[in-house]
Amino acid sequence: MYQYTDFDREFVQLRAAQHRDQLERYLAGQLAEDEFKPLRLQNGWYVQRFAPMLRVAVPYGELNSDQIRVLARIAREFDHKEAHDLGAADAGLSDLSTLPDRCAHFTTRQNVQYNWIPLARSADVMDLLASVNLHGIQTSGNCIRNVTSDALAGVAVDEVADPRPYAEIIRQWSTLHPEFAFLPRKFKIAITGATDDRAATPWHDVGLRLVRNVDGDLGFQVRVGGGMGRTPIVGRVIRDFLPWQEILNYLEAVVRVYNRFGRRDNMYKARIKILVKAEGQTFIDEVEAEFADIQAHDGGQHTLSDAELARVSAGFAAPDLTCDRKSADDKIAHVLKAAAEDDIEFGRWLQRNVTAHRNPDLRAVTLSFKRLGQAPGDATAEQLERAAELADRFSAGEVRVTHEQNLVLPWVRCDALPELWREARRLGLARPNIGLMSDIIACPGGDFCSLANARSLPIAQALLERYLDLDELDDIGQIDLHISGCMNSCGHHHSGHIGVLGVDKDGQEWYQVTLGGSDGSRQSGQAVPGKVIGPSFAAGEMPDVIEAILSTYRDQRETGEAFVETVRRVGLEPFKDATNAVRSDTARVAA
Known part of the structure; x- marks a missing residue:
């Protein structure tokens, strides 16, 4: 996975320190509620029905085991219903005794949320997150939100190119972009590098898909104007092929046009999908004109070089996990034989939860967080800690949050599958229901x-x-x-x-x-x-x-x-x- 630079780490730590200062002034009465609200939202702190809700950014869904352990600690030490004076608030709607706490929630946009952390303790939580390079920056507000991707990015067998380096480059470009801090509405980007779109890119404000043209050159198909909400619209393809070097310049053109013409008089009509639907070809023409102007007058300052792509890509080098046993086919044949002899559920798990890998010695394995008695996507503190252990033992210390609110172990050796299954089953995370109706x-x-x-x-x-x-x-x-x-x-x-x-x-x-x-x-x-x-x-x-x-x-x-x-x-x-x-x-x- 990508490793934060010294600048990245300092940036996140300074943002946590800034939040602590703002919080202390708010609690001391030096900042009014309407002054503090936009400041807390910029760090992912909402106020919901009963308590604050924190949204933690997980760029393109990747987490390491140290980060998972910190998320588990936050769930255990801070996410408590008992910390709030709930009284009879909305008692007619919710039975408060049944609502889960001491847990994290995986979202459809690969983020992590908490529902019970007291605002007075939010600075301590931000410090903990910063200690492992996590934060809530741009998980709220009318800005470019967390960039999402395919949970199998970098390991999928149908991948044209790994989208994670581009997602990381977009993260760096978009974070606190001064021109796009106050857009008409929130703005979401998804990117995939596979022929099978597992990132739901057509449903995003901008959906990017890595493709190759007839000459074999790598670039992006660009969709704009997708979104759900009150008016569900599938994004429109406005570029069939954009050279990868130009992706930031083109995104800048798209967001500038949206920022200039997007509606600000009605929040329900402020998303870019409404602008694209209303203006049609005129919107595309404006984007192309802005893109040409950026290239001509700004010198294409965000044009990506081979060296820059190589620098970021180096952070996504695959771990060395090649098996020292027979061929992958022999290993899998052995595993399937063991499944038939051991437990039919193991065979189902291999079929439903285990996915082919670009490295024939490896597999990607999904841990199911859909179980009776637990909200879809919820993970208790203990489950998070055990997931971190599984990641260390079986997946080079890495997991991915999926669009379907589960976790993927992307680097599992084929010969470790039986042991992983036994451990995951013991923890209640091996239900073979991925893609089935109960995978809600x-x-x-x-x-x-x-x-x-x-x-x-x-x-x-x-x-x-x-x-x-x-x-x-x-x-x-x-x-x-x-x-x-x-x-x-x-x-x-x-x-x-x-x-x-x-x-x-x-x-x-x-x-x-x-x-x-x-x-x-x-x-x-x-x-x-x-x-x-x-x-x-x-x-x-x-x-x-x-x-x-x-x-x-x-x-x-x-x-x-x-x-x-x-x-x-x-x-x-x-x-x-x-x-x-x-x-x-x-x-x-x-x-």
Whole structure:
């Protein structure tokens, strides 16, 4: 992984010291609330329904074991419900005794969040984060946010080029960029280097994809104007091929045009997706004109050189983990034989949680954080500590946070797979459900978020409880089920094969269901938002609604056909009929 320079380390430490000074002045009454608010937000400190929420930046999802241990320590020592005078606040919405604490939460943008840290202790937390080169800079505010990427970056077999050096270069360029500190709205960039888009790039303000042209030159396909929220829009390709050397100059042109013309009169229409949709070709022409001006008058000051790319790329050198045993094929054959003799669940784990690697001696392994009794993406302090141990023993001290709210060990030797499986199973992190329906994406929802209309976590738990049988999950097959508590779509419900959106109806929690969405990966097909299948459903109906959808799929599917393929072939009507029957049955029982 990339190693911070002395400048990087000093920068993060000085930012932590600055936050401590601001906090002390706020607590002493020298800074008013409206003065302190923008300062804390610049370091990732929100105030949510019951307590502050901290968002920690994890650039392109990479963490080392020392960083994971610090995240575990913060969860154990600082993330406590008992530190807050909760009283009866919103008691009608949340049963506070059931809400998790002493844990970290992995987000869909590869960051880490905490929900219970007292603001008075925030400076101590920032110092701890800085000690391992972590921070919350630009995880909030109308600026360029944390750059995300493929969790398999640098190890994927379908990779055209490793996107991590470019992601790091973009991080350095965008951090506290003085021209882009107060954009019309937040701005999110995702980058992939693979043919299979596992970074959901079409759904970002800017989506970058490394490609080669007909001459074999490396460059980027550039999409602009993607986003979810109230108006889900898939990003538009505005450059089929941009030489990699020009990526910062071109990004500067895109953000300058957005900064100049983006709406500031209405926050709901301020994202770049609205500007791109409204202006169409005019927006592209403005970007190209700005790009030409940067090259002509600024001298293309951000043009990347081979030397600069090599300098940053050196920080991503692969660890030397070549096995000293037979060929990879022989090793895997041995492992599969052991699976058949040992435990059928091991074979399932190899199929679902173990991924091919560009180095044939290695594999990438996903640790599942989707389990009954635990919110999707939550990791307790103990689980984080054990994950750090697994990273040290099996993955050269490195993990990746995934878009699906799990962790990946990217450097596992093939001959270590049986031992890793036994250890991960003992810790409850080896459930072989990656890509299956119980691998749910969910935001914290109304249990924590003051913006949410409804709770996400009880729905996720009800579905995890309903679908425990691995044989049934395997039969259902690949399904992306995403749950959001409001239209901000932090749970990415728009891109779910099944999307669930919490809505408010006269103060009650209801849920709207969409079908057929896609994040743009190979398994899901072209990125599209899901379509609503009818009026919303009550919380108590949701498990039966999902079961009706899945039963319809099993009745309608053709041999070998995945769920999303069936939805696109037969249309929504059979699913509407099935879910309307659930609503009718509920009404009859109520009557």
